[in-house]
Amino acid sequence: MLDKSNLKNVFLICCLLVTTSSFAQKRNNLQLVGFGYDQWSNDDYTKDVGEFLESVGRFTYIAGYERLIGDRLALGLTYHFIIPSVDNTFYDFQSYRPLRNLPSTYSNTYYSFSGFNIGYDSKYYFQEFDEDGANGFYIGCNYQYSTITESGIVNYDYNTSQTMLPRNTYNIHRLGIKTGFTISDDISQQFGIGLFYNMPSSNKDLTWVSPVGVNNISFNISWVVGIPF
Numbered sequence: 001m002l003d004k005s006n007l008k009n010v011f012l013i014c015c016l017l018v019t020t021s022s023f024a025q026k027r028n029n030l031q032l033v034g035f036g037y038d039q040w041s042n043d044d045y046t047k048d049v050g051e052f053l054e055s056v057g058r059f060t061y062i063a064g065y066e067r068l069i070g071d072r073l074a075l076g077l078t079y080h081f082i083i084p085s086v087d088n089t090f091y092d093f094q095s096y097r098p099l100r101n102l103p104s105t106y107s108n109t110y111y112s113f114s115g116f117n118i119g120y121d122s123k124y125y126f127q128e129f130d131e132d133g134a135n136g137f138y139i140g141c142n143y144q145y146s147t148i149t150e151s152g153i154v155n156y157d158y159n160t161s162q163t164m165l166p167r168n169t170y171n172i173h174r175l176g177i178k179t180g181f182t183i184s185d186d187i188s189q190q191f192g193i194g195l196f197y198n199m200p201s202s203n204k205d206l207t208w209v210s211p212v213g214v215n216n217i218s219f220n221i222s223w224v225v226g227i228p229f
Contacts, residue, residue, distance in 0.1 A: 039218045
């Protein structure tokens with residue numbers, strides 16, 4: 001028959017086993033690298049250069065952190081760096097007028113674009129988490145806050161001089177839904193597709209005539225690789 005001392009030892013061993021088992025389950029996911037495509041931009045403003053700029057800002061690098069909550073819920077933060085088109089070089093547009101008050105003596109404009117998104121994600125998994133973390137299909141919702149910066153240089157006919165234009169920076173609030181699946185082992189791979197409703201903020205400079213417009217609804221797809229721990 002066990003005495004009080006032995007019962008205490010058995011209780012401590014049980015607690016240790018439960019604690020060890022809990023810590024063994026991977027509850028975090030450090031998302032190191034990923035790629036995404038997002039059809040948020042359009043060419044509504046300047047049809048003469050729209051075909052050339054159709055895919056500006058649609059590809060992103062992705063990194064982030066995700067935490068598993070309970071048996072099926074995951075919450076995370078992500079950073080999306082918008083990949084500049086053609087190594088972020090300027091583009092020569094003969095007919096593009098970036099400012100409404102630009103003198104008519106200009107000959108061409110060189111346009112540049114950059115930006116990033118900061119996002120919050122929540123996912124519900126149809127399958128309970130296991131010791132490797134999240135595995136299986138999920139549905140979820142997300143929010144992103146985007147910052148877009150446009151700049152340009154104008155060439156003038158009469159004295160062959162160049163003028164650097166003031167930068168135009170504006171933000172976009174984005175609400176989205178998504179679905180996809182995750183595979184977790186020593187590394188994790190997460191695939192997702194979704195839709196965003198895009199709401200540009202009112203801080204956009206109205207003197208700028210941007211060749212990059214914002215679609216109200218946009219399709220997106222992503223692939224992210226991480227380390228679960």
